Amino acid sequence: MSLGGLGRPSLIAASALTTAGVLLSLWGALGRRSGPTEAGRRALTAGAAFVGLAGVALVSALFAHDFSLEYVTSYSSRALARGYTLAALWGGMEGSLLFWTVLLTLFSMIALRRAPAGDTSLRAWTAVVLGGIASFFLLILLFPANPFTTLAEVPADGNGLNPLLQSPGMLIHPPLLYTGFVAFSIPFAFGMAALLTKRLDEGWLKQTRRWSLFAWSALSIGIVLGGAWAYTELGWGGYWAWDPVENASFMPWLTATAYLHSVVIQEKRRMFKVWNLVLILLTYFLAIFGTFLTRSGILSSIHTFTEGPIGKWFLPFLALMLVGGLALIGARLDTLKSKNRFDSLLSRESAFLANNVLFLAAAFAVLWGTIYPIIAEAVTGVRLSVGPPFFNAVFIPIGLALIGLTGLGPLIAWRRMNTKAFFRMIRIPLVAGAAATIAAALAGVGSAGALLAFALCAFTTVAIVAEFVRGSRVHRRRARVGWPSAVARTLMRDRRRYGGYVVHLGVVLIVLGFAGSAGKVERSEHLAQGETMQIGRYTLRYEEFVRGETPEKQISQINISAARNGEVVETLEPQRNLHKVQRQFQSEVAIATGPVEDLYVVVTAVDPDGSASIHAFVNPLTWWIWAGAAVMALGMSVLLSEAGPRTATVGAPARVHRPLVATR
Amino acid sequence: MQPAPASADPKRRAKFLIGGGAILLSLIALVAWALGRPNSTSFFYTPTEVVALAAAPGGDEYRVNGKVIPDSVARDGLTTTFQISDGKTAMELTTDRPLPDVFWTAMANDSSEVEVVARGRYDGEIFLASEVLAKCPSKFKAKAA
Numbered sequence: 086m087s088l089g090g091l092g093r094p095s096l097i098a099a100s101a102l103t104t105a106g107v108l109l110s111l112w113g114a115l116g117r118r119s120g121p122t123e124a125g126r127r128a129l130t131a132g133a134a135f136v137g138l139a140g141v142a143l144v145s146a147l148f149a150h151d152f153s154l155e156y157v158t159s160y161s162s163r164a165l166a167r168g169y170t171l172a173a174l175w176g177g178m179e180g181s182l183l184f185w186t187v188l189l190t191l192f193s194m195i196a197l198r199r200a201p202a203g204d205t206s207l208r209a210w211t212a213v214v215l216g217g218i219a220s221f222f223l224l225i226l227l228f229p230a231n232p233f234t235t236l237a238e239v240p241a242d243g244n245g246l247n248p249l250l251q252s253p254g255m256l257i258h259p260p261l262l263y264t265g266f267v268a269f270s271i272p273f274a275f276g277m278a279a280l281l282t283k284r285l286d287e288g289w290l291k292q293t294r295r296w297s298l299f300a301w302s303a304l305s306i307g308i309v310l311g312g313a314w315a316y317t318e319l320g321w322g323g324y325w326a327w328d329p330v331e332n333a334s335f336m337p338w339l340t341a342t343a344y345l346h347s348v349v350i351q352e353k354r355r356m357f358k359v360w361n362l363v364l365i366l367l368t369y370f371l372a373i374f375g376t377f378l379t380r381s382g383i384l385s386s387i388h389t390f391t392e393g394p395i396g397k398w399f400l401p402f403l404a405l406m407l408v409g410g411l412a413l414i415g416a417r418l419d420t421l422k423s424k425n426r427f428d429s430l431l432s433r434e435s436a437f438l439a440n441n442v443l444f445l446a447a448a449f450a451v452l453w454g455t456i457y458p459i460i461a462e463a464v465t466g467v468r469l470s471v472g473p474p475f476f477n478a479v480f481i482p483i484g485l486a487l488i489g490l491t492g493l494g495p496l497i498a499w500r501r502m503n504t505k506a507f508f509r510m511i512r513i514p515l516v517a518g519a520a521a522t523i524a525a526a527l528a529g530v531g532s533a534g535a536l537l538a539f540a541l542c543a544f545t546t547v548a549i550v551a552e553f554v555r556g557s558r559v560h561r562r563r564a565r566v567g568w569p570s571a572v573a574r575t576l577m578r579d580r581r582r583y584g585g586y587v588v589h590l591g592v593v594l595i596v597l598g599f600a601g602s603a604g605k606v607e608r609s610e611h612l613a614q615g616e617t618m619q620i621g622r623y624t625l626r627y628e629e630f631v632r633g634e635t636p637e638k639q640i641s642q643i644n645i646s647a648a649r650n651g652e653v654v655e656t657l658e659p660q661r662n663l664h665k666v667q668r669q670f671q672s673e674v675a676i677a678t679g680p681v682e683d684l685y686v687v688v689t690a691v692d693p694d695g696s697a698s699i700h701a702f703v704n705p706l707t708w709w710i711w712a713g714a715a716v717m718a719l720g721m722s723v724l725l726s727e728a729g730p731r732t733a734t735v736g737a738p739a740r741v742h743r744p745l746v747a748t749r
Numbered sequence: 750m751q752p753a754p755a756s757a758d759p760k761r762r763a764k765f766l767i768g769g770g771a772i773l774l775s776l777i778a779l780v781a782w783a784l785g786r787p788n789s790t791s792f793f794y795t796p797t798e799v800v801a802l803a804a805a806p807g808g809d810e811y812r813v814n815g816k817v818i819p820d821s822v823a824r825d826g827l828t829t830t831f832q833i834s835d836g837k838t839a840m841e842l843t844t845d846r847p848l849p850d851v852f853w854t855a856m857a858n859d860s861s862e863v864e865v866v867a868r869g870r871y872d873g874e875i876f877l878a879s880e881v882l883a884k885c886p887s888k889f890k891a892k893a894a
Contacts, residue, residue: 478783
């Protein structure tokens, strides 16, 4: 049954209740009164419930094929599989904004409920900020991007979902990205509330630490899944094109990663207070800016499946956020003075600072490349575009420096370290790096960048493993247990530290996969049945042409055998299909994947006589990107499994962290 | 842990400024160097401009965008040839790179509305494209919009 009719009334009610909630919270905040604050929270909760109802209304309309709604007609059809009918919720602009708002109000309610009860003004200001953001999105849903617009004439069937979006990756990738973006609202709102209440100790950081980690984890996995989707669906043999939309998700990831590291400094040494507020402001700004960039249509991109008239609505909101946030930080600079200072250049603090500088530099470089065409056109009138060579040239050096730092940082002691001890720590990782370089060079790797990447990956991996070995030794001695349980204890007893190392290890594996792309081989040939082509070590033979038909599509499948040294090692079945409802051609890639290399084959054209254009790639080490992401996800779950801050401890002195192994 | 506000000490402040300045300068240098590399940026031209520029010596690749002239598309094996136009000038374009599915979809559906962006060089007669991207504006937009 379609509940589509409930959608718009729900949004109107949600908008009214949210606005009331913001006003009540503001009253509570200004008057420091708990009555209006509590009433405000209730109003916001009721508003959130109506937003949820609107979400349910749209989903039910999609499943009930209620084609009286323009959105349902535009993004779904009767033939669409059930799973992808759900994906239609974020397949278009209006639906994805509604989905975003549902997540925002849901997260806001959870965070507000958990906020320390004793601290009325912090709670109230947080509610003002979160409710304000929700009001903005509701305004957009009511006016320029209404998902419940009805059609005068109800069609018999819908247009269906773009076949490109009909992929398992699309069921998870957009929701994860949105979850990541939206969850950053919570640390952002708490940070702003801390500024407004002048309660600028570590309280807001601790209360939102898990939110930040959760947001960052969702964003990280979301980005990798986006790459996996591009790799398996788009058929150009790569996973990252430095497309504006990809950059839009990558920029907040960069600043968020800087933030996650620099909060450690504030918690341990009470430094970087201003910096952390700037970083969370930037992260959230870039998250919204990304939405603006991709939804406004000012940049052309393969992702602009949906362009809408909502760009101009975002500009004042973005300006208010950036100017207001920075002004607020500026007004509180005196209270934000750091109590500590750098003791030595060779210290963990400096390593964290270097990490932050590099991440911010990377974010700036990516931002510059993304908006340079707009600036150039506005200033000189010249139309130009910035391509992957620019992004690779700026990002590879910064990325490599970061990978080296990932290994180096944890080896350096807090406050200061003498040079001798430092060299003793890096001796073994350095040897490993050198060995990896020599091995890779002997294996025929010629690219200097790739050799450096392999060296740094080996250096960092060994440095991380050494940390685990040192930690486990202590557990082995104390508890007299074997290595496996000692390693498990090391990990679980200090999850923040060792969970972080596991994430680092995942990143190293991903970089290994990136470095492999230096050895990428690509070839196109037009083959008749029985003909062969060479690519890398493989001989591909066009074996057979298979035609097929399903209710959704006409299938043209080319069976290809891949032989190495005269022996068939793989059979690949790439397809080129015609989706009937959308009348859309869609190539289905065939990939034989493995740790050494992927053999990747696409059919780009089929002639009536059965001859076909074959586009083949050999992608070395790409497999490690997905393996690394799995390792990262493991590390993230260890980090997230640590118990959150208890409400009662807020305001009490910071819990003293006593790791079994000295943090040096 | 001696409490010492960063700004109180002029020596520290100078160090901070020099360090920060050096970092900023190296970042600007990196970005400027990267922008200057071949094919980092490419200019956008219309077919009219490309044909007018024909005499200029070849350097970096550039981009050209225009509408595909229906019925001009011919494919022979890997090579696809067609004409694009900006309404004033029609230009022949050829590529041996695979064209995106979107291109063929758009051609099969509404061949009068297909816009492409091609990257490549013009040899005086024909535009040799190393990459062709296609856009079909109306396909996935709501009918009522």
